[in-house]
Amino acid sequence: MGGRVSRGTVTMRFGAVLALSGIVAGPATGAPSDVGDGGVPAFYAWPGALPGEAGVVLTEAPLPDAFSVPAAGKAVRILYTARDGVDDKGVVPVSAAVFLPRGAPPAGGWPVMAWAHGTTGIADICAPSARPRGERDSRYITSWLEAGFAVVASDYQGLGTPGIHPYSNYRASSYSVLDSARAVIGDARYGAANAVVLAGQSQGAGVVVAAAGYAPTYAPELKLRGVVATGAPNLSREAIESGLASSATDVMVTGAYAMIGYELTRTHAELDADTVFTEAGLEIEAMVGSACLPDLMKAAAARELDPPKAFRPGMLKRLWDTDVDLRSFPTLDLAAPVFFGIGATDTAALPMTTLTLVNDLCSRGNVVEAHIYKDKDHSGVVNAAAPDAIRFAKAVLEGRPISATCRP
Numbered sequence: 292m293g294g295r296v297s298r299g300t301v302t303m304r305f306g307a308v309l310a311l312s313g314i315v316a317g318p319a320t321g322a323p324s325d326v327g328d329g330g331v332p333a334f335y336a337w338p339g340a341l342p343g344e345a346g347v348v349l350t351e352a353p354l355p356d357a358f359s360v361p362a363a364g365k366a367v368r369i370l371y372t373a374r375d376g377v378d379d380k381g382v383v384p385v386s387a388a389v390f391l392p393r394g395a396p397p398a399g400g401w402p403v404m405a406w407a408h409g410t411t412g413i414a415d416i417c418a419p420s421a422r423p424r425g426e427r428d429s430r431y432i433t434s435w436l437e438a439g440f441a442v443v444a445s446d447y448q449g450l451g452t453p454g455i456h457p458y459s460n461y462r463a464s465s466y467s468v469l470d471s472a473r474a475v476i477g478d479a480r481y482g483a484a485n486a487v488v489l490a491g492q493s494q495g496a497g498v499v500v501a502a503a504g505y506a507p508t509y510a511p512e513l514k515l516r517g518v519v520a521t522g523a524p525n526l527s528r529e530a531i532e533s534g535l536a537s538s539a540t541d542v543m544v545t546g547a548y549a550m551i552g553y554e555l556t557r558t559h560a561e562l563d564a565d566t567v568f569t570e571a572g573l574e575i576e577a578m579v580g581s582a583c584l585p586d587l588m589k590a591a592a593a594r595e596l597d598p599p600k601a602f603r604p605g606m607l608k609r610l611w612d613t614d615v616d617l618r619s620f621p622t623l624d625l626a627a628p629v630f631f632g633i634g635a636t637d638t639a640a641l642p643m644t645t646l647t648l649v650n651d652l653c654s655r656g657n658v659v660e661a662h663i664y665k666d667k668d669h670s671g672v673v674n675a676a677a678p679d680a681i682r683f684a685k686a687v688l689e690g691r692p693i694s695a696t697c698r699p
Contacts, residue, residue, distance in 0.1 A: 329414075329415060329416075329580075329581070330414070330415060330416040330581070331415045331416060331418065331421045331451055332421070334350075334352055334368060334370070334386075335370070335386055335415065335418070335421070335451045335452050335453075336452070336453055337349055337350070337370050337384040337452070341372055341382055341383075341384065342372060342382070343382065344372065344382070345372050345373050345374045345382050345466070345470045345473065346371065346372065346373070346469075346470040346471075346472075346473025346474045346477060346510075347371060347372045347474060347477065348369050348370070348371045348474045348475075348477075348478045348480075349369075349370040349371060349372065349384060350369065350370050351367045351368065351369045351370075351389070351480070352367060352368050353366070353367055353368075354366040354367050354368050354388055354420070357423050358388070358420065358421075358422065358423050358424060359390070359424070360390060360424055360429040360432045360433050360436070361429065361433045362392065362393065362433045362436040362437050363390040363391065363392075363393075363433075363436060364391050364392055364393035364394060364436075365389070365390070365391040366388065366389070366390050366391075367388070367389050368386060368387070368388055368389075368420050369386070369387050369388075369389055369474065369475075370384045370385070370386055370452070371384070371385055371387060371470060371471060371474035372384060372385070372470065372474075373385040373445075373448060373466050373467045373470035373471070374466040374470065374509075375448070375463070375466075376448055376457060376460055376462040376463025376464070376465070376466045376467070377448075377455075377457050377460060377463055377558060379462065383448055383449075383452070383454060384452050384453075385445060385446065385447065385448050385452055385467050385470070385471070386418060386420050386421075386445075386446045386450075386451040386452050387420060387443055387444055387445045387446060387471045387474075388419065388420040388424075388443075388444045388446075389441070389442070389443050389444075389475055389481060390432055390436055390441070390442040390443075390444070391436075391441050391442075391481060391482070392436045392437070392439055392440070392441065393436075395482075396441075396482030396483075396484075397439070399484050400441075400482050400483050400484030400485075400486075401439065401440060401441035401481075401482055401483050401484060402439070402440050402441070402483075402484055402486040402487070402488065402516075402684075402688055403440065403441050403442075403443060403472050403475060403476060403483050403484065403486065403487045403488070404435045404440040404441070404442045404443075404487075404488050404489075404490050404684070405442075405443050405444075405445070405468050405469070405471055405472040405487060405488070405489050405490070405499075406432065406442055406443065406444040406445070406490055406491070406495070407445065407464065407468050407489065407490065407491030407492070407494075407495030407496070407498040407499050407502070408428070408444065408445075408446075408447075408491070408492065408494070408495050409491075409492045409493030409494045409495050409496075409522070410458070410493060410494045410547075410584055411450070411583055411584060412550065412579070412582065412583035412584045412587070413450075413455075413456050413458060413550050413553055413554060413579050413580065414579065414580050414581050414582060414583060415450065415451050415452070415456075416581070416583065417450060417583040417584070418446040418450045418451030418452075419444060419446055420444065420446050420451060421446075421451050427670055427673055427674060428492075428673070430674050430677075431492075431673050431674055431677055432444070434674070434677045434678075434681060435490075435677075435681065438681045438684075438685070440488070440684070441475060441481060441482070441483045443471045443472060443474070443475045444471075445464075445467045445468050445470075445471040446467075447463070447464045447467045447468075447498075448463045448464070448466070448467050449463075455554060455557050455558060456554065457554060457558060457617075458494075458550060458551065458554050459551055459554055459555065459613070459614045459617040459618060460558075460617045460618075461497060461498060461501040461617065461618045461619070461620070462501070462505065462617075462621070464494075464495075464498040464501075464502075465498055465501045465502035465504075465505045465509075466505070466509065468489060468491075468498060468499065468502050469502050469505065469506060469509060469510045469513065470510075472487045472489075472510075472513060473510060473512075473513065476513075485512075485513065485514045486514055486516055486688055487513055487514060487515050487516060488515075488516055488517045488518070488519060488684045488687070488688070489502055489503060489515065489517075489518045489519070489627075490518075490519035490520075490521075490680065490684075491519070491520055491521075491523075492520075492521050492522050492673050493521075493522040493523075493524065493639065493640060493669065494524070496520035496521055496522055496523035496524065496640070497520075497523060497524050497526060497618060499518050499519070499520055500518060500520055500523065500620060500625075500629065500648075501618075501620050501621060502518075503515065503518045503625045503626070503627050503629070504620050504621040504622040504623070504624075504625060505621050506626070506627075507626050515626065515627045516627060516628075516684075516687045516688050517627050517628050517629070517630065517683060517684055517687035517688070518625070518627050518628070518629045518630065519629075519630045519632070519676075519680045519683065519684065520629065520630065520631050520632070521631075521632035521633075521634075521672050521673050521676050521680070522632075522633075522634065522637060522639065522640045522669045522670075522672055522673065523631055523633075523640055523645050523648065524639075524640045524644070524645075525640075525641075525644040525645055525647055525648040526614075526615055526618045527615070527619075527647075527648075528615055529647075541597070541598075543588050543591065543592065544597075544598050544607075545572070545575060545588075545591035545596050545597060545598055545600075545601045545602075546575065546584060546587035546588030546589075546590065546591040546592075547584065547587070547588070548598065548601075548602065548607060548610055548611075549568075549572065549575040549576050549578075549579055549587055549591070549601065550579050550584060550587060551610050551614050552564070552567045552568060552572075552576060552602070552606075552610055553576055553579040553580070555567075555610060555613055555614070559613065562609075562613075564576055566603060566606070567602060567603065567606045567609075567610065568601060568602060568603065568606075569600060569601060569602065569603055571594070571596055571600055571601060572596070572600070572601030572602055574590075574594070575587060575590055575591055575594075575596065575601060578590060623651055623652055623655050623657070624655055624656075624657070625652070625657050627687070628657075628658040628659070628660065628683075628687055628693060628695070629652060629657060629658070629659050629660070630659075630660045630661070630662075630676075630679070630680050630683040630684075630693075631645065631648075631649055631659065631660070631661040631662070632662055632664060632672050632673075632675070632676025632679065632680060633645050633646070633661065633662065633663045633664065633672065634663075634664050634667035634668050634669055634671060634672035634675070635663050635664060635665050635666065635667060636666060636667060636668045637667070637668050637669045637672065638668065638669065639668075639669040640669060642663070646661075649661045649696070652697075653696065653697035656699040657697070658693070658695055658697070658698045658699070659695065659696050659697050659698075660683055660693050660694050660695050660696055661696045662676065662679055664676060
């Protein structure tokens with residue numbers, strides 16, 4: 292059980308990889324390309340024309356047993372349409388896993404938990420639906436299934452499917468998550484109700500807070516009842532600028548920012564790899580299309596490649612500036628209540644920066660429930676918070692009071 296939120300119970304500590312983790316470990320294989328595509332089944336490349344509407348299931352296929360989770364009565368991969376969050380126009384195919392509880396859906400359908408995963412990588416092989424689900428996330432998704440929720444877990448735009456994965460772009464990931472909920476609700480095969488909770492970890496926690504801001508105008512028909520964020524990064528300039536300064540000598544930053552540089556040099560015409568990376572840095576950048584984040588970090592560490600050796604003068608800061616702009620929240624005035632699970636020993640999403648986000652949301656009149664979990668780190672907080680998060684979700688779905696840290 293988590294303790295109630297208090298600024299005095301945690302200590303601000305910098306030196307992490309800027310809250311980029313939430314990492315899915317595992318072997319990295321597959322062929323590189325200029326957009327990180329390759330090494331995934333043909334399922335991920337939609338061959339036909341796309342409908343003009345976002346949130347439409349294009350196709351489904353059974354999920355391999357090794358990629359499923361306990362308690363799933365049905366587990367499938369889907370391709371669905373989502374709005375292109377890079378250009379903010381048109382639709383692209385996006386992949387997801389769908390997990391349904393055992394048994395028949397209740398009257399009105401299963402409530403939906405739309406899951407937003409943490410950082411995996413840029414390469415298509417890093418798409419969560421294309422590999423075995425990690426033990427942590429498998430346990431977490433199973434808890435929601437056992438509580439009676441259908442779970443749709445988007446891979447996000449360009450991760451698994453063709454095209455660059457716009458890792459830094461909260462708008463793109465928000466559209467992917469919201470459209471995944473639209474897709475399963477709109478398809479009778481899944482028995483899903485229009486009653487939605489967004490839940491995310493690490494990168495995904497930031498995504499679901501952003502998605503809650505986009506939802507009223509982008510997906511007004513979705514009945515978004517609540518948001519659950521664990522290991523939530525606060526990537527505002529004010530919250531982490533000093534963190535960037537103190538962690539810029541860490542070789543682990545090189546692996547993470549190689550991924551960001553790979554993305555941004557392909558989505559921003561004013562940036563190119565030769566001006567961003569040194570010759571040594573280009574060795575790591577060349578791996579991004581075929582390796583997931585843990586392996587990029589290991590490669591940087593093995594080479595003792597700290598940022599000054601990997602990036603040309605001033606370029607790490609320029610990448611960071613662009614990344615922070617793309618991860619800005621569209622608004623902090625949210626229509627749905629938000630639950631935060633904070634690990635007291637989290638060194639990736641630093642507790643005091645998350646508490647700053649909580650306070651910012653509270654000061655704007657949002658309904659927030661926040662818990663701090665003693666002795667839990669960035670990964671451990673996920674399942675530690677699950678019982679409280681599910682209680683919160685059921686309460687907001689049923690219109691019952693929550694244990695609010697703040698409310699208007």
